[in-house]
Every structure is written in structure tokens, then in C-alpha cells.
Amino acid sequence: MMITKSWFYFTSGTESEKIEIWENIQVDIFDDSLKIKTITVWKWSVLNIFSCINSKADLEIFHEYNSRSNINLLVLWSENNTKIKIYSIIENDGSESNLNMVSLVNNEDSIEIDSKIIINKWVKWSSWNIKQNNIFLWEKWSIRSIPWLKIASNESKSSHSMKIEKISDEKLFYLRSRWIDKENAVLIMLESLFDSCFKNLNDDIFKNEIHEKFNDYILR
Numbered sequence: 001m002m003i004t005k006s007w008f009y010f011t012s013g014t015e016s017e018k019i020e021i022w023e024n025i026q027v028d029i030f031d032d033s034l035k036i037k038t039i040t041v042w043k044w045s046v047l048n049i050f051s052c053i054n055s056k057a058d059l060e061i062f063h064e065y066n067s068r069s070n071i072n073l074l075v076l077w078s079e080n081n082t083k084i085k086i087y088s089i090i091e092n093d094g095s096e097s098n099l100n101m102v103s104l105v106n107n108e109d110s111i112e113i114d115s116k117i118i119i120n121k122w123v124k125w126s127s128w129n130i131k132q133n134n135i136f137l138w139e140k141w142s143i144r145s146i147p148w149l150k151i152a153s154n155e156s157k158s159s160h161s162m163k164i165e166k167i168s169d170e171k172l173f174y175l176r177s178r179w180i181d182k183e184n185a186v187l188i189m190l191e192s193l194f195d196s197c198f199k200n201l202n203d204d205i206f207k208n209e210i211h212e213k214f215n216d217y218i219l220r
Contacts, residue, residue, distance in 0.1 A: 003027055011036060021045045021067075030201070032209055034059060034073070041067040043092070050201050052076065052210045053084075054217070060087045063095035063126075072197045074210060075103040076217045077111050085114040088128055090156070095126045102197050103134045104190075104217065105143070112144045115160075121152035132162040135190065183215060 001016035003009065006025040010032075017037040021027050024044040029036075031049065034057040041047045043065035051057075054076045061069050075084065088097040099115060117128040134143060149158050167186060175185035198210065 021047050028201075030209070038062070039069070040064070041069055041095075043067055046070075048072070050198060052213050054213070056082050056084060058085045060089065061097060063088070063090045063092060063097060065092040066094035067092075068096045069098070071097070071099045071101075072201075073099075073101045074194070074197055074214075075101060076213060077103060077105045083112040083114060085116075087116045087118070090117070090119045090123055090126045090128065093124045093126065095123070097128045099130045099132075100197050101130075101132045102190075102194070103132070104214075105134060105136045106217075111142070112146070114146045114148075116146075116148040117150065117158050119151045119153050119156045119158070123153045124155040126153070126156040128156075128158040130158075130160040130162075134162070134164045136164070136166045137186070187214070 001014060001018065002020045002022060004022040004025070006027060008028040008030070010030055011019070012032050017035065019036055019038070020040045021042055022045065023042045026046040027048070029047065029049045031051045033055070034051040034053045037058060038060050039047065040062045041064060045067050047069040049069070050072045052074045061071070063069065069088070071086065086099055088099070090097065097117070101113070103111070105111060113132065115130050119126055119128070132145065143164065145162055149160065151158055167189060171189060172182070172185055175188060176182065180188070
């Protein structure tokens with residue numbers, strides 16, 4: 001599937017697992033289950049991709065000259081022994097990729113996050129950043145994160161940060177003592193993280209697609 005115009009795209013109905021973003025355009029994509037396997041971002045183009053997933057995912061993004069990708073994921077873990085793999089391959093100068101992932105983890109889930117950056121030795125002025133926030137809603141869990149930085153260039157940079165935390169019982173008790181139900185209390189506590197992932201996403205899509213999935217997840 002070739003995208004040639006700047007626009008906002010839904011990929012839910014497409015059967016293609018491979019997308020190419022043509023030159024010098026800006027594309028926003030909402031993929032509700034991250035079924036896409038491969039994306040190529042051609043030179044001078046910008047890709048913003050948003051997804052809310054609850055099962056395994058496997059995505060590779062290839063970057064041409066001066067291209068940029070921003071990957072925004074809300075992960076609602078619901079299957080034990082689930083793996084998410086996000087790879088970004090930078091082969092040309094001036095490219096940039098940013099991954100912002102917020103994960104909500106249920107009781108006794110075992111999860112693995114495999115994120116890799118590959119920057120070839122001849123590449124200059126490129127960067128790649130990973131930011132992961134993992135929030136555990138119950139007591140038992142297991143997480144394995146593999147940030148693999150394969151950087152052969154001295155003129156490129158990358159960074160990785162991962163935060164693991166549990167919903168504060170004290171804050172939750174405080175909000176519920178103000179007659180706020182559990183669902184809304186948790187949503188209030190997570191609102192800033194949601195905003196960081198989906199601040200550029202259309203409000204209607206956020207409310208209809210993501211908020212509904214979140215509610216089902218919290219109340220199940």
C-alpha cells in the first residue's frame with residue numbers, strides 16, 4: 001500500500017501489512033490493532049502512528065533521508081506471555097524516530113517488550129528515542145524489556161528510558177473517598193500519560209476508540 005497524500009488514515013480495513021509513505025508528506029495513521037508489519041518512510045516525510053493494542057505486535061520501520069516517525073502506543077495487556085516487537089532501521093542521514101509506549105499490565109501477566117534501533121555506520125545526524133511507561137494495576141506480574149541499540153555511527157544519537165510503577169493505593173483511596181468510582185479514579189491518575197501518547201490524535205477517535213477499550217479493560 002502506497003500513501004501519496006498528506007492525510008489522516010485508518011488502517012483497520014486494509015489487508016496490507018506493508019505501507020510506504022511517499023516523499024515530502026505528513027501522514028497520521030490510526031491502526032487499532034497494529035496489524036501493519038512494515039512501514040517505509042521516504043525522504044522528507046513525517047509519519048505519526050497511533051495504536052491501542054491488547055495482543056502481540058511486530059512492526060519494522062525503515063527510514064530514508066531526513067524522514068521522521070513518531071510511534072505512539074497504548075498497550076492493554078490481556079494475554080499472558082505476550083511479546084511486542086518494535087524495530088526502527090535508519091539507513092540514511094538526518095532521520096529520526098521516537099517511540100512513546102504506555103502499558104497497563106493486569107494481574108499475573110507475563111510480558112516482553114523487544115525494541116531495537118539499527119543505525120548504519122555511514123549515517124549522520126540521526127536520532128532515535130524510546131520512552132516506556134509500565135503501570136501495574138494489580139499485585140503479580142512479570143516484565144522483560146530488551147532495548148537493543150545497534151549504533152555503528154559516531155554522528156548519531158539514541159536514548160532509552162523505562163519506568164515501572166504500580167497504581168498508588170493511597171491516591172486511589174483518596175479519590176474514591178471523594179465519591180469517584182474506581183474507573184474514573186484510575187483514568188484521572190493516568191490522564192497525563194494518555195495525553196503524552198495521544199495529544200495529536202483527533203478527540204473523537206480518542207473517545208470512541210481508545211477510551212472505550214480502556215473502560216472495558218479496567219472494568220473486566
